[in-house]
Structure formats: structure tokens, C-alpha cells
Amino acid sequence: MYDVVVIGGGPAGMAAAIKAKELGLNVLLLDENDYLxxxxxxxxxxxxxxxxxxxxLTGPEFAHRLKERLKELRVKVKGNARVLSIENYSDLEKVVTFVSPEGIFDVRTKTIxxxxxxxxxxxxxxxxxxxRVAGIYTAGEAQTxxxxxGIMPGKEIVIVGSGDVGLIMARRFALEGARVKAVIExxxxxxxxARNIMILRDFNIPxxxxxxxxxxRGRGxxxxxxxxxxxxxxxxTGEEFWISCDTLIISAGLxxxxxxxxxxxxxIDPATGGPVVxxxxxTSVPGIFVAGNALVINDLVDYVAEQGELAAEGAKEFVENEGIGTKRWIRLKRGQNVRLLAxxxxxxxxxxxxxxxxxxPMENVAVEFPEIGKRIRLPVVKPAEMLRIRLRKKEIARAKGAITMEVVPL
Structure with missing residues (x-):
């Protein structure tokens, strides 16, 4: 039996497996791809x-550093392994079933x-x-x-969505000589x-x-x-127009x-689309932890890796104590202008x-936690940018009940 099985070999999964191994746990990392x-x-x-x-760093450089650390620690990794199911036999025993070219396997683990x-x-x-025509791709498909x-999806591009991936793909197409005719938001x-929005100005993209x-519309x-x-x-509103193009890129969120x-x-939290943790x-199932974009959609891979490490620390505590021993949990609630949190x-x-x-978006705001008297001033907040705020142990201890997070004008 493993102490922890990590499902997913992206930055969150690799960081989690590395941290878990450093903490002395017996780890198996599963990923459905043949590369991490x-x-x-x-x-x-x-x-x-x-x-x-x-x-x-670039994305490949970031991944390479994590992969090298996995090798140094001799973490057991299984690629081409697609997880079919998770069974929660008890708080201290789960079974992960996965399929690979070698067959179908069950692995027992204390945590996931x-x-x-x-x-x-x-x-x-x-x-x-x-x-129903060719030339419609998600941003990730086009990037792949x-x-x-090394395949160009098209030459005249319209991109739906001005999120980071869509903007980065606008630059990528422009650098390869395609004409990005518009980004539609x-x-x-x-x-x-902000740094990615500048791409549109740099390349004169509407x-x-x-x-x-x-x-x-199209034929073929x-x-x-x-x-x-x-x-x-x-x-x-009824105001409409047509743009001619040969490729439509959908970058409408994750x-x-x-x-x-x-x-x-x-x-599951309806606000994040990920688990309540x-x-x-x-998660609400003891011994199952979650990290990265499966938890909440992050804007920085750094936060994804950080969450992987936090989940590994949680798994270590669970294995050592046969569960998380906290007796009193304090609910963190969304207040004014907070769309989601974890x-x-x-x-x-x-x-x-x-x-x-x-x-x-708002300018000149305060992030407040009224029940514990914490207040942080910020010059600007935007839906696209994750707020990452530390609450100290001594601050949380002031709470008599639930804590509310809100973003209010100064």
C-alpha cells in the first residue's frame, strides 16, 4: 500500500509528489500522458x-526542473496511466483503478x-x-x-476570449506570420x-x-x-457585424x-467548480486532497505548484495521525465583490x-476580514488576477465564528 497516490503529472502533481517524497512518504505518481x-x-x-x-522561465524549463527533482528523489512515476475510478473503502484505505498499455490495475493507498x-x-x-466546419479550435488545441x-492551424484568426491563454495565442499567431483579425471579449x-493585455497593443490587434x-459560417x-x-x-443589443477568417480560436475559460x-x-463549490477544502x-472525503486547477483556476503556475506542496503536507499529517485531527473548523465565506475563494x-x-x-475590477480598495480585524489596501483588483493573501494563525484565532472576506472601496 502507498502512503499517497498523486493523480496528474502537471506542475501541481509533480510538486506534490516531490514534497511528499521529501517528507518521507511512499509515493506513486500517475499521469495519462507519456510525458510529464x-x-x-x-x-x-x-x-x-x-x-x-x-x-x-519558460513552461518547458519549469517542467524540466520538477522532472529532474523527481528523478533525484527516485519517485515512482507511471505514464500512459488513465485513472478510471477512485474507491473510498475507508478513511485509511482508497483504491485507484487505472488503465495503461499493460492492462488494468488497482493500487491501494492511504491518501490521494x-x-x-x-x-x-x-x-x-x-x-x-x-x-460544422474545420478551423475551430480551443486555445489549448491550437497551442498543442x-x-x-509544429503545425499552423490557420492564417486569418479570430480569438474568442481575452484571458491569458487567448492573449498569449494571439502573440504566438502574430509571431508566426498569421493575421489576428480580432480578439472578442x-x-x-x-x-x-496586464502584461498579456499589452500584447494586443504591441501587435496592433483589435x-x-x-x-x-x-x-x-463556411463550406468545409x-x-x-x-x-x-x-x-x-x-x-x-442587435448591433452585429461579420469578420472573415479561416480559423476561430475559443479561449473562453477553464x-x-x-x-x-x-x-x-x-x-463541489459551485463558485470555483472545484472541491470544498x-x-x-x-476535500470532504477524508484522505483525498486536491491541488492546482482541479481546485481553483489559477493565473500563475507558481501558485499551482505551491498548492501541490500544501496538499503533500496535508497528506503527511493524515498518514502520521490517521486523519486530520482538527476539532474546530472555521468557515471562510465570500463577501462583497468576492467571486470565489479557497x-x-x-x-x-x-x-x-x-x-x-x-x-x-475596482481601484483603491481594501480587502477586509471584519470578524478578525484584518485589512489590506490594494491599488487595483481585477477578475483576471488571483488575490493571494496570508492569514496568520494568531489572526484566525480571533474568530468567534465564520470569517468573511470582502473587497470594498476605500
């Missing part, structure tokens, strides 16, 4: 590792760290109708074609980090805010897309990949990093 790193190997742009490694990442929204999920296989503000693509391949303006309530967790009875990143329950036994996103 998740999406990092196809992210050839810089901007990774600034917090985690204290230097700027679930780091299976997220999936992309596709065209039908965001209401795009029309002809270009950066893993439903909201009245861009969805990406950005249409408060617009959406509603229809695709995309020929044009219909764009409609929306009002402040995101309702169509959804935590939690199907297996739902099947085993893990409670305590400050050890343990973790959801605090013990008051340790310092905790809170990961949160706001609902709308």
Missing part, C-alpha cells in the same frame, strides 16, 4: 517560475492527491452555432498543434493579466469588449463569424476536471494562504 508537465511543455513563452523558483487540472470550454458551451507538433473589461461570437472550413454587441447585462471526485462523493487542501475551512492551527478572485 501537463500543459507546460507547450507553453514555450516566458513568465513562469518568478515566485516558485525566483527566476523567469488529486491534481488532474482543468478542461477548456468549447464552442457549444458558449452558445456559438452555425456550420503549434508548439508540440464578452465582458466590458479584458480578462488577462480588441472588441462587450461583444460575443454567435455564429460560424470557417469562412466568417458573426459578432454581436452586448449591453451591461450581457444581452444582445473548468476544473473533477468528474472522478464527484463520483466518489466529494462536495480545508486549509490542508483536504480554502473554505480554516483550523486556526497554522498560517494559511487564501486564493481568491473578485467579481469586478
Amino acid at each position: 508537465g501537463g500543459i507546460l511543455p507547450q507553453c514555450i513563452h516566458p513568465g513562469f517560475g518568478i515566485h516558485y523558483f525566483r527566476e523567469e 492527491i488529486y491534481a488532474a487540472g482543468a478542461r477548456e470550454r468549447h464552442a457549444f458551451e458558449i452558445g456559438i452555432v452555425g456550420d 498543434l503549434m508548439d508540440i507538433y 464578452l465582458m466590458p473589461y479584458p480578462g488577462g493579466l 480588441l472588441y469588449l462587450s461583444h460575443k461570437v454567435v455564429e460560424v 472550413r470557417v469562412k466568417r463569424v458573426k459578432v454581436v454587441k452586448v449591453d451591461e447585462n450581457l444581452r444582445e 473548468i476544473p476536471n473533477v468528474k472522478l471526485l464527484k463520483e466518489v462523493g466529494v462536495e 480545508n486549509d490542508r487542501l483536504e 480554502p473554505h475551512y480554516l483550523s486556526g492551527e497554522r498560517d494559511v494562504w487564501i486564493y481568491a478572485r473578485v467579481s469586478k
Whole structure:
């Protein structure tokens, strides 16, 4: 029996497996691909590792460092292993069933760290109708074609969504000589980090805010897309136009990949789409921990790796004590202009990093936790940028009941 089975070989899973091994646990890392790193190997742009490694790296460089550490520690890794199910036989025994080219296997473990990442929204999920033609890709699919296989998906591009992945793909297409004709954003503000929004200005790419693509037309391949303006309530105004293109890229956000967790009875937070967790990143099923984009959609891979380490520390405590011994959990609740947050329950036994996103952009604000008297001033908050705030053990201890996090104007 293993102490911990890590499901997912992206940055969260690798960081979790490394930390668990360093803590003396018997670890197995499972990943469905024949290479480790998740999406990092196809992210050839810089901007990774600034917090985690204290230097700027590309995605492949970030993944390589974690892979080398796995080798140094001799962590057992099984690739081409697709997990089919998780069985929770008891708090101290779980069974993970996976299939690989060698067959179907069951492995017994005391704990699980679930780091299976997220999936992309596709065209039908965001209401795009029309002809079923070639030339429609998610941003991740296009990135894989270009950066893993060296294939250009098209020459005249329209991108739906101004999140970081969509903006990075706009630059990637422009650098390869394609014409990015527009980035279409439903909201009245861009969805990406400031440094990525600058890409549009650098490459003179039009950005249409408060617009959406509603229809695709073509014979065999995309020929044009219909764009409609929306009002402040995101309702169509009737103002519309067509853009000719041969490729439509969908970058409409990510959804935590939690199907297996739902099947085993893990409670899901509708706001994050990921599990409800305590400050050890343990889910509602004892001994199952979660990290990375399977927990909450992060904007920085550094936070993903950090969460992997936190989950490993939780697994270590669970194995040593045959469970998490906290007797009193303090609920962390969403208040004004807080769209989502994690973790959801605090013990008051340790310092905790809170990961949160706001609902709308604001300037000159205070992040407040009224019940414990904590207040942090910030010049600006944006839905695209994760708020990462530390609550000290002594601060949490002041709470008599639940703690509310809110973002309010100064």
C-alpha cells in the first residue's frame, strides 16, 4: 500500500509528489500522458517560475526542473496511466483503478492527491452555432498543434476570449506570420493579466469588449463569424457585424476536471467548480486532497505548484495521525465583490494562504476580514488576477465564528 497516490503529472502533481517524497512518504505518481508537465511543455513563452523558483522561465524549463527533482528523489512515476475510478473503502484505505498499455490495475493507498487540472470550454458551451466546419479550435488545441507538433492551424484568426491563454495565442499567431483579425471579449473589461493585455497593443490587434461570437459560417472550413454587441447585462443589443477568417480560436475559460471526485462523493463549490477544502487542501472525503486547477483556476503556475506542496503536507499529517485531527473548523465565506475563494475551512492551527478572485475590477480598495480585524489596501483588483493573501494563525484565532472576506472601496 502507498502512503499517497498523486493523480496528474502537471506542475501541481509533480510538486506534490516531490514534497511528499521529501517528507518521507511512499509515493506513486500517475499521469495519462507519456510525458510529464501537463500543459507546460507547450507553453514555450516566458513568465513562469518568478515566485516558485525566483527566476523567469519558460513552461518547458519549469517542467524540466520538477522532472529532474523527481528523478533525484527516485519517485515512482507511471505514464500512459488513465485513472478510471477512485474507491473510498475507508478513511485509511482508497483504491485507484487505472488503465495503461499493460492492462488494468488497482493500487491501494492511504491518501490521494488529486491534481488532474482543468478542461477548456468549447464552442457549444458558449452558445456559438452555425456550420460544422474545420478551423475551430480551443486555445489549448491550437497551442498543442503549434508548439508540440509544429503545425499552423490557420492564417486569418479570430480569438474568442481575452484571458491569458487567448492573449498569449494571439502573440504566438502574430509571431508566426498569421493575421489576428480580432480578439472578442464578452465582458466590458479584458480578462488577462496586464502584461498579456499589452500584447494586443504591441501587435496592433483589435480588441472588441462587450461583444460575443454567435455564429460560424463556411463550406468545409470557417469562412466568417458573426459578432454581436452586448449591453451591461450581457444581452444582445442587435448591433452585429461579420469578420472573415479561416480559423476561430475559443479561449473562453477553464473548468476544473473533477468528474472522478464527484463520483466518489466529494462536495463541489459551485463558485470555483472545484472541491470544498480545508486549509490542508483536504476535500470532504477524508484522505483525498486536491491541488492546482482541479481546485481553483489559477493565473500563475507558481501558485499551482505551491498548492501541490500544501496538499503533500496535508497528506503527511493524515498518514502520521490517521486523519486530520482538527476539532474546530472555521468557515471562510465570500463577501462583497468576492467571486470565489479557497480554502473554505480554516483550523486556526497554522498560517494559511487564501486564493481568491473578485467579481469586478475596482481601484483603491481594501480587502477586509471584519470578524478578525484584518485589512489590506490594494491599488487595483481585477477578475483576471488571483488575490493571494496570508492569514496568520494568531489572526484566525480571533474568530468567534465564520470569517468573511470582502473587497470594498476605500
